[in-house]
Amino acid sequence: xxxLNELKVGETGVLVALDLPESVQNHLxxxxxxxxALVKVLRRAPAGDPTVYGIDGMEIxxxxxxxxxIRIRPVAATKAAESAEGLALIEASL
Amino acid sequence: MSGCCTPPPFVPPTIPPQNASLxxxxxxxxPNAGKSTLFNRLTGLRxxxxxxxxxxxxxxxxxxxxxxxxDLTLIDLPGIYSLDPFSEDARVxxxxxxxNMPGTPRPDVVLMVLDSLHLTRxxxxxxxxxxxxxxxxVLLNMSDLMEARGGTVDALELARELGTPVAxxxxxxxxxxxxxxxxxxxxxxxxxxxxxxxPVLGNAASTHAWAAxxxxxxxxxxxxxxxxxxxxxxxxxxxIWGPLLFMAVVIGVFEVVFSIGQPLSDGFGVILADxxxxxxxxxxxxxxxxxxxxxAWKGISSVLVFLPQILLLFxxxxxxxxxxxxxxxALIADRVMRTIGLNGKAFIPLLSAYAxxxxxxxxxxTIENKRDRLATILVTPFMTCSARLPVYMLLxxxxxxxxxxxxxxxxxxxxxxxxxxxxxFVGAMTTARLLKSSILKSSDAPFILELxxxxxxxxxxxxxxxxxxxxxxxxxxxxxxxxxxxxxxxLAHLPVVQGPSxxxxxxxxxxxxxxRLGHFIEPAIAPLGFNWKIGxxxxxxxxxxxxxVSTMGTLYGADADTHAQSLQxxxxxxxxxxxxxxxxxFFAFAMQCTSTMAVVKRETNxxxxxxxxxxxxxxxxxxxxxxxxxxxxxxxx
Numbered sequence: 107x108x109x110l111n112e113l114k115v116g117e118t119g120v121l122v123a124l125d126l127p128e129s130v131q132n133h134l135x136x137x138x139x140x141x142x143a144l145v146k147v148l149r150r151a152p153a154g155d156p157t158v159y160g161i162d163g164m165e166i167x168x169x170x171x172x173x174x175x176i177r178i179r180p181v182a183a184t185k186a187a188e189s190a191e192g193l194a195l196i197e198a199s200l
Numbered sequence: 201m202s203g204c205c206t207p208p209p210f211v212p213p214t215i216p217p218q219n220a221s222l223x224x225x226x227x228x229x230x231p232n233a234g235k236s237t238l239f240n241r242l243t244g245l246r247x248x249x250x251x252x253x254x255x256x257x258x259x260x261x262x263x264x265x266x267x268x269x270x271d272l273t274l275i276d277l278p279g280i281y282s283l284d285p286f287s288e289d290a291r292v293x294x295x296x297x298x299x300n301m302p303g304t305p306r307p308d309v310v311l312m313v314l315d316s317l318h319l320t321r322x323x324x325x326x327x328x329x330x331x332x333x334x335x336x337x338v339l340l341n342m343s344d345l346m347e348a349r350g351g352t353v354d355a356l357e358l359a360r361e362l363g364t365p366v367a368x369x370x371x372x373x374x375x376x377x378x379x380x381x382x383x384x385x386x387x388x389x390x391x392x393x394x395x396x397x398x399p400v401l402g403n404a405a406s407t408h409a410w411a412a413x414x415x416x417x418x419x420x421x422x423x424x425x426x427x428x429x430x431x432x433x434x435x436x437x438x439x440i441w442g443p444l445l446f447m448a449v450v451i452g453v454f455e456v457v458f459s460i461g462q463p464l465s466d467g468f469g470v471i472l473a474d475x476x477x478x479x480x481x482x483x484x485x486x487x488x489x490x491x492x493x494x495x496a497w498k499g500i501s502s503v504l505v506f507l508p509q510i511l512l513l514f515x516x517x518x519x520x521x522x523x524x525x526x527x528x529x530a531l532i533a534d535r536v537m538r539t540i541g542l543n544g545k546a547f548i549p550l551l552s553a554y555a556x557x558x559x560x561x562x563x564x565x566t567i568e569n570k571r572d573r574l575a576t577i578l579v580t581p582f583m584t585c586s587a588r589l590p591v592y593m594l595l596x597x598x599x600x601x602x603x604x605x606x607x608x609x610x611x612x613x614x615x616x617x618x619x620x621x622x623x624x625f626v627g628a629m630t631t632a633r634l635l636k637s638s639i640l641k642s643s644d645a646p647f648i649l650e651l652x653x654x655x656x657x658x659x660x661x662x663x664x665x666x667x668x669x670x671x672x673x674x675x676x677x678x679x680x681x682x683x684x685x686x687x688x689x690x691l692a693h694l695p696v697v698q699g700p701s702x703x704x705x706x707x708x709x710x711x712x713x714x715x716r717l718g719h720f721i722e723p724a725i726a727p728l729g730f731n732w733k734i735g736x737x738x739x740x741x742x743x744x745x746x747x748x749v750s751t752m753g754t755l756y757g758a759d760a761d762t763h764a765q766s767l768q769x770x771x772x773x774x775x776x777x778x779x780x781x782x783x784x785x786f787f788a789f790a791m792q793c794t795s796t797m798a799v800v801k802r803e804t805n806x807x808x809x810x811x812x813x814x815x816x817x818x819x820x821x822x823x824x825x826x827x828x829x830x831x832x833x834x835x836x837x
Contacts, residue, residue: 129286136324137281140409151535152438154535155535156649158433165650165651167650167651
């Protein structure tokens with residue numbers, strides 16, 4: 107079990123839970139940050155923070171401390187039944 | 201420029217509706233899904249559209265003239281992700297949708313606009329919206345783009361799953377809009393058939409699962425992600441190239457505003473002067489000619505000449521907003537913004553304040569944290585708006601030599617202009633830091649920013665922006681500036697004095713009413729290097745900054761010594777280099793704009809904040825101008 111801000115650029119994780127205030131958590135979930143979603147680290151801002159994450163085909167930027175409150179698990183431990191996109195990503199990462 | 205976002209009041213339709221109970225249609229959808237583009241198509245109006253989430257921050261109404269339904273009122277709303285308000289603009293949407301917004305009719309029919317490129321996530325909004333029970337047409341916008349990128353969706357199947365009609369459209373290209381007409385035509389108000397199974401409302405996880413299931417059942421395949429956007433970002437958000445390119449763009453904009461804009465403005469000025477000379481013989485000599493040509497026309501044309509340069513600046517801002525770069529700029533700026541206690545999202549209104557502070561202050565509604573929002577509102581007027589441009593341009597052209605460095609790449613005039621922009625930015629940042637570490641202290645609000653895909657700005661959208669801007673500028677010149685110049689001319693010609701030959705004539709400017717007023721305030725501004733004439737300009741510029749320029753035009757036109765001189769040459773009678781630099785820095789910091797004060801009052805709900813803001817900025821401006829004038833004097837300026 108780890109958190110989102112520990113991933114390096116190019117790595118993918120599976121979202122487990124958000125440890126954030128309810129209003130923020132709700133907002134993020136409506137932007138696609140729901141349990142079992144695949145999150146990929148796309149790039150860091152020039153200053154190193156915030157980081158751009160790819161989720162649900164969208165690009166969303168979060169600061170280090172917000173990403174630190176998002177728990178993830180490695181992709182390999184995922185049930186391979188998520189989606190076609192998920193499968194492709196898993197294959198690419200293996 | 202002031203008054204740029206006060207649209208004429210909406211007048212409800214007077215035509216008796218064809219169907220007494222169907223009058224109001226509402227557009228709803230997630231941010232940046234294309235609602236305002238569709239609104240403009242359906243109404244024939246021109247609401248602002250751009251490529252970043254949060255462009256629309258309040259409700260807009262219009263008649264659906266674009267599809268021949270003048271009997272129906274269409275309401276455009278800020279984008280929302282769910283029916284739980286997270287920020288001020290979202291609260292507006294939810295109140296209108298529920299019929300709780302005073303002054304806005306309760307909607308009878310809903311047009312839900314979803315971005316087909318990200319349909320699964322966008323469908324999450326469908327659950328709470330359909331649960332409202334209003335007849336709803338779901339519009340899959342940008343479906344042409346989705347299909348071109350290899351995505352698919354079965355609209356019929358989706359309609360079956362949702363229990364409500366679905367149509368594929370492209371608002372930008374105007375494709376598929378007949379579906380809207382058909383839907384409204386066939387629609388007799390009744391409860392829309394609810395989908396067979398709606399998720400537990402308010403639970404984001406179950407809503408997402410529901411949306412994913414629906415999108416799966418309707419055969420939705422997301423298009424390939426936009427590789428082009430990512431490749432562009434590899435450069436534009438690069439560790440080194442990103443910030444460097446950002447700087448290069450900013451410097452380039454000002455170089456172009458000078459190197460192309462200045463000759464354009466000069467040429468325009470010659471045309472305006474020629475018009476006066478052509479008209480002069482047609483008007484009988486005497487005080488009427490003096491009032492019209494030396495008073496009104498001289499004042500107005502001294503501001504009008506800057507129109508080409510202001511339009512150039514707006515062209516660049518338009519390209520930045522429409523391409524999707526603005527959100528990247530916010531991302532780059534987050535690190536700096538965080539050191540002053542705000543986040544990168546506050547950077548978007550601050551950047552748009554380079555055009556005008558009034559819409560920028562409205563745009564702060566997207567900032568979730570209330571204290572962050574107030575701090576942003578309070579510092580926004582420091583950003584160099586386009587109304588300062590005429591003042592800077594005039595003074596720079598009159599006082600700063602046109603020398604170049606680096607083999608002609610960087611002009612001294614550009615450097616001075618950039619320094620003034622930088623001064624405004626530093627003023628904003630410092631003030632924000634002070635506010636955030638004292639009265640507006642709060643815990644860090646999370647920074648959540650959606651990056652839109654890059655889009656090529658269209659010629660149509662850019663030219664519409666420029667036409668609208670020129671319109672605002674001309675209207676301002678024809679109303680506020682005309683009135684001020686006429687009033688000034690009158691005050692400069694009273695009281696009439698009896699000449700040696702017994703004829704009545706205007707007094708010396710210094711002895712006129714306005715001259716006496718100028719002399720009255722002179723002690724307060726003399727330490728800054730300003731004399732009484734500049735003082736009159738400063739007083740009149742409280743209405744709007746560019747009035748300063750027209751005032752000087754009118755004053756010099758009324759003064760026998762400078763009557764025949766150009767404005768630039770005439771200024772040398774009243775100012776040294778030190779005074780000119782001090783005047784520029786005074787304009788960089790002072791709050792001279794009644795429109796901005798009015799919008800701050802509206803957004804903060806009290807006169808307290810605009811009053812504090814006005815006094816604070818006045819003090820900062822006075823001190824900075826004092827310092828600049830004395831430093832320049834020490835160097836012999």
